[in-house]
Amino acid sequence: MELSSTAYVILGMVSREARSGYEIKALVDGSVRFFWAASYGQIYPELKKLSEAGLVEGVDAPTGDRKRTVYAITEAGEEALKGWLREPPETLEMREEGLLKLFFSGVLEPEEGAATLRAMRRQREQIGAQLRAIEAEKGEIDDPYPPMVLRAGIEFNTWFADWCERMEAQLLAPQHERGSS
Numbered sequence: 001m002e003l004s005s006t007a008y009v010i011l012g013m014v015s016r017e018a019r020s021g022y023e024i025k026a027l028v029d030g031s032v033r034f035f036w037a038a039s040y041g042q043i044y045p046e047l048k049k050l051s052e053a054g055l056v057e058g059v060d061a062p063t064g065d066r067k068r069t070v071y072a073i074t075e076a077g078e079e080a081l082k083g084w085l086r087e088p089p090e091t092l093e094m095r096e097e098g099l100l101k102l103f104f105s106g107v108l109e110p111e112e113g114a115a116t117l118r119a120m121r122r123q124r125e126q127i128g129a130q131l132r133a134i135e136a137e138k139g140e141i142d143d144p145y146p147p148m149v150l151r152a153g154i155e156f157n158t159w160f161a162d163w164c165e166r167m168e169a170q171l172l173a174p175q176h177e178r179g180s181s
Contacts, residue, residue, distance in 0.1 A: 001053050003080065005091065006042045011073055011081040014056060018072035021047055030134070031146065034127065034153050047071055055080055098123070114168045121164035128157035 003011075009032065013024045021044050028038045050056040055077030058069040073081070098120035105113035131154045141147065 003050075003055075003084070004042075004046060005036070006038050007046045007050055007055075008081065008084050009036060009038050010043060010046055010050060010071075011055065011077050011084075014071050014073045015078065015081055018059070018070045020061070020068050020070050022068075024071075032149075034131065035149075050077065096120075110171050114171050117164045117168040117171065121161045121168070124157045124161040124164065128154055128161065131157065 009028065010024055013019060013027050019027065021040070024047075025038070025040055025043055028036075028043075032038075047056065047058070051058050051071070053076075055074055056071040057074055058071050061068050061070040098116055101116050102113060102120075105116060131150060135147070135150050135154065138147065138150070
């Protein structure tokens with residue numbers, strides 16, 4: 001059975017602790033969503049497929065009158081996760097609407113392109129601030145990899161914000177200055 005990226009996200013999220021679909025989504029939103037999102041519309045169908053494939057086991061764990069199923073990784077699920085982790089990354093996907101808009105901004109005045117760059121810079125500064133706040137509240141943890149990825153996010157967003165600022169200055173520089181850089 002070929003698994004989707006979302007399936008591997010789920011296996012990773014339940015690899016240390018059993019979680020409900022709602023808890024998986026909350027964990028995704030507080031961690032990997034900055035570089036890999038997963039919606040409820042993806043998580044619940046994948047949980048069903050993973051359960052049918054024997055890679056996770058669901059246990060009823062209602063809270064009050066609310067139905068709730070908590071999923072734990074099985075041995076087969078752990079082997080599938082480890083196998084995927086050992087493979088080199090294949091997917092490189094960056095979806096950045098600001099870059100898409102900037103790509104086509106030749107039909108606009110330079111100031112309008114600069115406005116796109118400013119908006120992108122503000123977004124990256126906000127994301128960087130969010131990530132630094134997460135870093136500050138996490139403290140020391142035993143697993144070195146999530147902080148490593150968090151640091152990559154902080155540094156990438158800092159770089160991206162700086163790049164936006166440099167490109168805005170370049171775009172708005174007088175024509176003779178633009179040609180020399």
